[in-house]
Amino acid sequence: VRSFILVGQTAVGSPDFSLDDLPGSSGRLDILLRALQSALLISHGLRRDTLAYLVLLGTPGCPSVVRVDGRVAEFLRPDERSLGGRIKNALGWKSIRQDFSEDRQGIAVARGGIELAIADLEGSTPFVLEEAGVDVRAAELTAEHPTFFVGDHLGFDRGTRERIERLGATAISVGPIRLHADQAIVVLHNELDRREPLCATTTPQ
Numbered sequence: 001v002r003s004f005i006l007v008g009q010t011a012v013g014s015p016d017f018s019l020d021d022l023p024g025s026s027g028r029l030d031i032l033l034r035a036l037q038s039a040l041l042i043s044h045g046l047r048r049d050t051l052a053y054l055v056l057l058g059t060p061g062c063p064s065v066v067r068v069d070g071r072v073a074e075f076l077r078p079d080e081r082s083l084g085g086r087i088k089n090a091l092g093w094k095s096i097r098q099d100f101s102e103d104r105q106g107i108a109v110a111r112g113g114i115e116l117a118i119a120d121l122e123g124s125t126p127f128v129l130e131e132a133g134v135d136v137r138a139a140e141l142t143a144e145h146p147t148f149f150v151g152d153h154l155g156f157d158r159g160t161r162e163r164i165e166r167l168g169a170t171a172i173s174v175g176p177i178r179l180h181a182d183q184a185i186v187v188l189h190n191e192l193d194r195r196e197p198l199c200a201t202t203t204p205q
């Protein structure tokens with residue numbers, strides 16, 4: 001199982017944004033939606049071996065984490081607007097708690113910050129996608145359950161960076177050029193798929 005923790009420093013943790021203007025109204029949640037799309041969706045299918053966590057830190061006093069579990073998720077469409085609609089809907093559920101107990105069709109939401117995702121992935125091996133990290137082609141990436149932290153347009157805030165360091169995450173670079181988060185994820189998946197094609201099991205939707 002591969003997991004991605006997508007950290008949105010400014011992305012809103014509430015449903016108060018417009019699908020008609022995602023970049024302008026959601027604190028750049030659109031960046032995380034594209035990253036989610038790259039993490040989970042492939043042509044006519046879903047990566048059934050991948051989980052993605054959207055850590056939404058942009059609403060003061062109300063951080064939220066949305067978990068999308070590719071193993072069981074249903075009806076995920078690849079376009080940003082449709083994915084945005086699913087996340088908006090989930091953020092509006094009445095019964096959201098401080099754990100992932102609220103889970104519908106593979107989408108779960110909890111109130112809290114990055115610690116929720118870290119705790120949910122206890123036992124996994126942490127990596128962080130960083131331009132200056134070890135070249136992915138030379139990296140030891142045989143962990144059964146790797147977790148990859150990915151930043152947004154601002155990268156990582158200092159607190160998050162320190163937390164990732166304390167976890168002992170290995171920094172992995174997918175190349176010498178700074179890419180968008182979604183692009184970096186696609187390259188990483190590709191490198192992993194080439195090593196372990198069976199990981200990329202998919203089910204047509």
Ligand SMILES: C[S@@+](CC[C@H](N)C(=O)[O-])C[C@H]1O[C@@H](n2cnc3c(N)ncnc32)[C@H](O)[C@@H]1O
Pocket residue numbers: 128129130131132149150151152153154155156172173174175176177178179180181182184
């Ligand atoms: C647009 S970049 C962040 C740019 C931000 N201004 C900064 O300086 O960190 C978004 C994320 O994509 C990932 N990323 C981008 N290029 C990468 C590369 N060449 N190798 C590994 N990860 C990369 C990193 O996780 C980064 O935080």
